[in-house]
Each structure stands twice: as structure tokens, then as C-alpha cells.
Amino acid sequence: MTEAVGVSVPRGLRAPGTTTMVVGGLAGAVLAYAFQAVGTRALGDEGFAPIAAIWTAFFIIASVLFVPLEQYVTRETSRGRAMADDRRVILSVGILSVVAGVAYVLAGLDTPLFDGDPAYLAIIALLAVGYTILFTAKGVLAGNRRFADVGWVLGLEGVFRLTAGVALLAVVVDASVFAWAMVVAPVSALLLRFWRHDRAEPDVVPVGAGRFLGAYIAGSSASQLLLAGAPLGVAALGGSTALFSVVFVTFTLYRAPLTLIYSLQSRILPFLVSMAGEGDDHGLRRIALRIVSAGVVLTVLGGLVGWLVGPAVVGLMFSEGFMPARALAMLAAGGVMAGATAQVGGQVLVARARTAALAAAWVVGLLVALAVMVLVAGTPDFRVAVGFAAGEVTALAAVAFLVTRS
Numbered sequence: 001m002t003e004a005v006g007v008s009v010p011r012g013l014r015a016p017g018t019t020t021m022v023v024g025g026l027a028g029a030v031l032a033y034a035f036q037a038v039g040t041r042a043l044g045d046e047g048f049a050p051i052a053a054i055w056t057a058f059f060i061i062a063s064v065l066f067v068p069l070e071q072y073v074t075r076e077t078s079r080g081r082a083m084a085d086d087r088r089v090i091l092s093v094g095i096l097s098v099v100a101g102v103a104y105v106l107a108g109l110d111t112p113l114f115d116g117d118p119a120y121l122a123i124i125a126l127l128a129v130g131y132t133i134l135f136t137a138k139g140v141l142a143g144n145r146r147f148a149d150v151g152w153v154l155g156l157e158g159v160f161r162l163t164a165g166v167a168l169l170a171v172v173v174d175a176s177v178f179a180w181a182m183v184v185a186p187v188s189a190l191l192l193r194f195w196r197h198d199r200a201e202p203d204v205v206p207v208g209a210g211r212f213l214g215a216y217i218a219g220s221s222a223s224q225l226l227l228a229g230a231p232l233g234v235a236a237l238g239g240s241t242a243l244f245s246v247v248f249v250t251f252t253l254y255r256a257p258l259t260l261i262y263s264l265q266s267r268i269l270p271f272l273v274s275m276a277g278e279g280d281d282h283g284l285r286r287i288a289l290r291i292v293s294a295g296v297v298l299t300v301l302g303g304l305v306g307w308l309v310g311p312a313v314v315g316l317m318f319s320e321g322f323m324p325a326r327a328l329a330m331l332a333a334g335g336v337m338a339g340a341t342a343q344v345g346g347q348v349l350v351a352r353a354r355t356a357a358l359a360a361a362w363v364v365g366l367l368v369a370l371a372v373m374v375l376v377a378g379t380p381d382f383r384v385a386v387g388f389a390a391g392e393v394t395a396l397a398a399v400a401f402l403v404t405r406s
Helices: 018-047 049-078 083-108 119-143 147-171 180-184 187-191 209-227 230-236 241-254 256-277 281-318 326-351 355-375 380-403
Strands: none
Touching: 018 049, 018 147, 018 241, 018 256, 018 281, 049 083, 049 119, 049 180, 049 209, 049 230, 049 241, 049 256, 049 326, 083 119, 119 147, 119 180, 119 187, 119 256, 147 180, 147 187, 209 326, 209 355, 209 380, 230 241, 230 380, 241 281, 241 326, 241 380, 256 281, 256 326, 281 326, 281 380, 326 355, 326 380, 355 380
């Protein structure tokens, strides 16, 4: 396999820049939760609802469109291709993200969530543009083994968002003003001048961008409707705005492992791509078996921890008014661990460019989740949580079957 920019493929977690990347990812995650904690305490459960809605929409768009874009860029640059040759692909994803975000806000603009404030339209549009650049930058840097630079992007993103948020709240305590801090965060990608590393090697055959991204986006759509759509499910089932905020902060806090995986998975993808390029199917299967085995154990432990201390952790982080029911905490925590395992295991399929198979696994999981949510009885938050957990476990089982086959 051709190696990008004449650099040998680093193997193992001690490769140069890995520590900085992990630290940056952890710092970015902590700072993101600090931003939300500042907002919940300043705005209250009802006042924070617009931020929860914007964050939910952004997380879905990022996971459905930007993560596949980053994976595509990482995979191709690690093989020696320049993303300057795929400007149309990047521009198309960016335009689609803007349209999706604006459509989401328009649909709810006259509801209590946004209260008719058109500022949220500009906020979601600029968020989409900024993060199209940021995720492309992460892909270029990771594909060229600039792992330390990826860490700096992730860490500075959190610093900029939190700093801007605190400064804006010092001026006026208002959700539509506080939301502008989210727009500032992706500037971190520009500081690293990622485009300097986008170089190409000759005679590298590109993978079909439409086929790769189309299937990946379909799978990501299903997986994120499972994960980030939980607050939207509560609203659809008639839950109050306060319950919407409770479910939002609970799922946002508990999905920390998965959010961190999204940030750091570009570290392992170049390594898996190299194994796939060398035809090392036995090695890929061995890695997949280890991931699935560890994930099953973590799923059980996650549910147990969620039952024992989950509500208290949410209350400590966001105040007692946001504490979820114990069953919601258990199902959300266990389901997130199952989803995180499926996401990591799915990297084997991405390395093999088998994104259609990955999409099928997530679609099956989503269908199971919707069926369970409709059929089960209970409060809106409980029904959503049961459906979510069932769907994530189903997706994990499907991914495990796909990645452990010879």
C-alpha cells in the first residue's frame, strides 16, 4: 500500500502525537460539558431548552454528515490522496448540513423552543459551515499522522466555546446570545493551518466517494436518530419542555464515551486501513473479537453504574432539577456503551470500505428501537430510553456478526 507523504504507518498507541491527541480529546469533552453546565445553571431547565435543541440538531448533523466526511478524508489521505481533489465532495456535505440545520430550526421556530427568534437560523447555518471545515481539517491531519495537531484542534475548540459563552453571559443572560459561543468553537481548526499538510502521491486510485459516503451517511443517520434523537422522541410523545431538557442533559452526559470515540477514532483508522491494504483479514478479525468482547462487559457495567449513581451524577453536574429517573439513567448508560462498541467495531468495516454493511446494521437497530418505543407503555422518557437501549444492543449484535466473520 502507498503510504501518505512518504511516512511509514505508525503502529500502536505510543505512536508520536497519540498522547496529545487523547489529552486534547478529553479536554475538549470536559470543556463541552462545562459549557453546558454553565448554561443550565445560568438559564434554568426551561431557559436552556433552545440550547439543548440547537446542540441536539448539531450533534445529529455532525454525526450523520461530518463524521462520515472526516472518515472519508482520513481514509483517503492516509492512502496518499489530497483532499483538494475532492473539493466538490466537501462542499456538497457542507451545503447539505446548512440546509438540514436551517430546515430543523425553521420547523420549530414558532414553538416554545425557539420562540420565533430568527437568530437561531443564522447560528445553525454558521455552525454547519464552521464544522464542515473543522471535520475536514481533522481528517487531513489524522490521515497524514499529525495526531498531536488533532489534539490541539479538539482542545482549543472547547476553550474557545467555553470562554465565549462565559463572556456572553456576563453581558446578558439569554439563550439566543449564549448560543453564539458555539459558532466561535471551530475557529480552532484554522489556527493549525491544516491545508499545509494536504499533499498527494501519484497513482493512488480513489475509492468511490459517492458510494462510500452515501452508505456511511445512511448508517450514521440511523445510529444518530437512536442516540441524539432521544430528546426529540420525548417531545414527539408529548413530554414537557422541562422533561426535554432533562433527557437532553442525561443523554449528553452519558454519551461522553461515544463523543470521545468520534473525536479519536481517526487515530486508529489509518492503522486499520494499512492492515486491510496488506490483506491481513486474520488480524482485523482478531481486533474485532477483542473489541466486541470488551464492549459486552462494558455494556453491562454501564447499565449497573447508571442505576446506582447515574441520577446523582447528572444532578451534581447540572443541578438537582435535571436529575433523571433511575431506570432512564440505567438504560441510557448501558445503551451508550453498546453503541460505543458498535462504533469502534464498525471501524473495521470502514477500513474495508464496507460502509453499506455498516449502514444495514444501524438501520436494523433503529427499526427495533422505534418498534419498542411504540409498543412499550410508560412515561415518554421511559419509552424513549427502552427503545434506545434495545436498538443499540441490536446494532451491536449486527456489527459483531459482520466484523467477526472470516
